[in-house]
Amino acid sequence: MPDIAAFTAELAGVEQSTDAALLRQKSRDFYWYSPILKRQLDGKRADIWLRPQNEDEVMRILNAARRHGVPITVRGGATGNYGQCVPLNAGAVLDTTAMTAPIALKDGVLEAEAGARMIDLDLWARERGWELRLWPSTKRTATIAGFVAGGGAGVGGISHGTMRERGNLLGVRVATLQDPPALLDLEGDAANPVNRTYGTTGVITRVRLPLTPAQDWRDIAVVFSDFAAAGRFALALAFADGIPKKMCAVFDARLPPFFRAIADVVPADHALALVMVAPSGLVALRDMAREHSGRIMADQDTVAAERDPEATPFYEYCWNHTTLQVLKRDRGVTYLQCRFPFEGTLESVEKVRAAFPDEVWMHTECVRFGGRTTMTALPVIRWKDDARLAEIMAGFEAAGAGIANPHVFTIEEGSGYRRVPGDQLGFKRRVDPLGLFNPGKMKSFDEPESDAA
Ligand SMILES: Cc1cc2nc3c(=O)[nH]c(=O)nc-3n(C[C@H](O)[C@H](O)[C@H](O)COP(=O)(O)OP(=O)(O)OC[C@H]3O[C@@H](n4cnc5c(N)ncnc54)[C@H](O)[C@@H]3O)c2cc1C
Known part of the structure; x- marks a missing residue:
């Protein structure tokens, strides 16, 4: 069992809570659509909720998590449907919703902080003549990194395909649990290992997406x-x-x-x-x-x-x-x-x-x-x-x-035709050797003897 008290002692100044009611709320998503997942996931709780304001605080959290062996489950808007941000092994929920800034828009490419809501980014881009190519129907609540890590299909798909289509995700910055934890900038295909991997391969801190000219839909x-x-x-x-x-x-x-x-x-x-x-x-x-x-x-x-x-x-x-x-x-x-x-x-x-x-x-x-x-x-x-x-x-x-079975919580069993190509397991082994990112969600890592890969 990780020493949560020793872990939190290192995180003075980071917004946090161990209030039971808040932990219950912050450990849930929309898994209850599925009576099967409801049975399996009801009652799963984090030990602590943490809301970093910036990349420095994310890195402080990850350094402390590595030292104390604390599982980290990332949470954006928490609109996922398969218990993607439900912590199966307790530990910390890392909430990205304070990291919301649009960073740049140049030549039709948007860069933004991970926790920005998609509606806000779309309206910001619209003021500059552009709009998002794709968004989920939860656009008014979901975060940009949550869509990359947990979703990927939706409005716009009739013209632009899904997030697994090469060119729809241009890059990410991701914080890892290597020794020592690091920030990696991944571009193009190199970003595939964080595309629809449910936060098992790092904390995305920034996302880069191509836009399309705005229309009055x-x-x-x-x-x-x-x-x-x-x-x-x-x-x-x-x-x-x-x-x-x-x-x-x-x-x-x-x-x-x-x-x-x-x-x-x-x-x-x-x-x-x-x-x-x-x-x-x-x-x-x-x-x-x-x-x-x-x-x-x-x-x-x-x-x-x-x-x-x-x-x-x-x-x-x-x-x-x-x-x-x-x-x-x-x-x-x-x-x-x-x-x-x-x-x-x-x-x-x-x-x-x-x-x-x-x-x-x-x-x-x-x-x-x-x-x-x-x-x-x-x-x-x-x-x-x-x-x-x-x-x-x-x-x-x-x-x-x-x-694409929505009644299971692992990437391999659920994603079906929505699976993104690339060596996600190899990347996970490199950036999270202790298996602390969202444990239980990448079956090929957690149960290497299974044929899930
Ligand atoms: C009513 C409803 C409608 C929906 N419609 C759609 C739809 O049209 N299309 C679609 O694709 N999905 C849809 N979904 C699922 C979900 O809303 C989307 O996938 C949404 O984009 C998730 O964003 P979020 O911020 O809520 O992510 P969360 O639910 O918070 O997280 C989703 C996953 O991503 C991980 N994650 C979140 N942020 C990060 C980060 N910064 N770094 C690493 N990992 C991270 C989490 O750990 C989790 O595994 C729907 C869900 C509901 C309830």
Whole structure:
């Protein structure tokens, strides 16, 4: 057992707390979406919460952690879904939310401190004519480094792919637990070992990302009498190179009633597509909706909505917000993450819907991977038990979909098609030889005899 008292004695002046209620709160994320993770992770607690103000304080914490063998679990906005920032072996939670400064924007490249909220960075960049290429639907809470280390897909994916795409992450500065702890600047492919590795390979202190010219995005809701028509429209939009777009999601008719601000405009038993297009794409979007027998029922300014705490940008009904909107009123559901094949995408979606007509409420998102376009999905699933969930996952796979299982907490078991290439295990061995960064989350390191690598 590490000597926490000796560890904290070295950290005078660093913001910290051992208050039990605060530790409970600061040791959680959104793992409770999964009844399986809830069972496994409820009650896990850090011994101490630390909130460094800058890199110097991060290095003081890491030097003390190395001397006293204290596990370090990094925490940003804590919106992760797989218990990524839940400390399995207690120790310290290192909270990055005081390190929020945008540092530079030059030639369309943004550099920022790790704990900056994505909404703040986007608005800061917008004032300078640029915007983020990608953001999660938790943009209003999530931090930039949390997105790199724990997420990586979302709004913008229909045009720019995911964070695993070469060029979407340009570099990071990362603090290590080597002997002695060090700050490393990693550029390009060299940054892959911290991309979606859940804080197991160091504390990111700075991130460098490419931006894209800012657009005045419009949120548009289009309704369809059936899901298949909505799917055809969505994929046609995803492939429409002449329409500048940021998002296109499709929802089973059972989902819109959970979307508070637009529920009333979606007729009963109608499927819904929520899209974000630039003003220059509106005419073509209307034509495309008409061609697919869709009706535009609502329309708002995305940026105005996200700046207004009372309003809901449509992306907060999309991605993994869909599940949250349902869970707010019905705790009997959970979800899955999957990617449909590049060929026969819609046929594969329909096979799953036909196999599980009652338990799977389909929700798809159009995304590019390696230059090809398909649909990923975060369907809402009526929860029964572990065995039934496994059957449903097998059903998705039988229909040609790949699963990124959101009901496990290790990188190797969960990430599936979202795994970033590179020698993450080798890097971990180099920068964290004592295994103190987020222990239990990189299976190939913690259980080298397993075939998880
Ligand atoms: C309602 C809802 C919707 C969501 N939608 C999306 C979505 O659209 N796309 C998507 O990708 N994800 C989504 N997520 C998951 C999550 O919101 C995102 O991945 C988000 O970017 C995480 O950022 P965060 O700051 O909250 O990270 P946290 O939850 O705080 O951390 C995530 C992981 O990154 C590590 N980490 C955090 N900061 C650092 C750092 N500085 N250095 C090293 N490691 C660090 C943590 O240890 C943890 O393992 C959603 C979650 C919810 C609850």
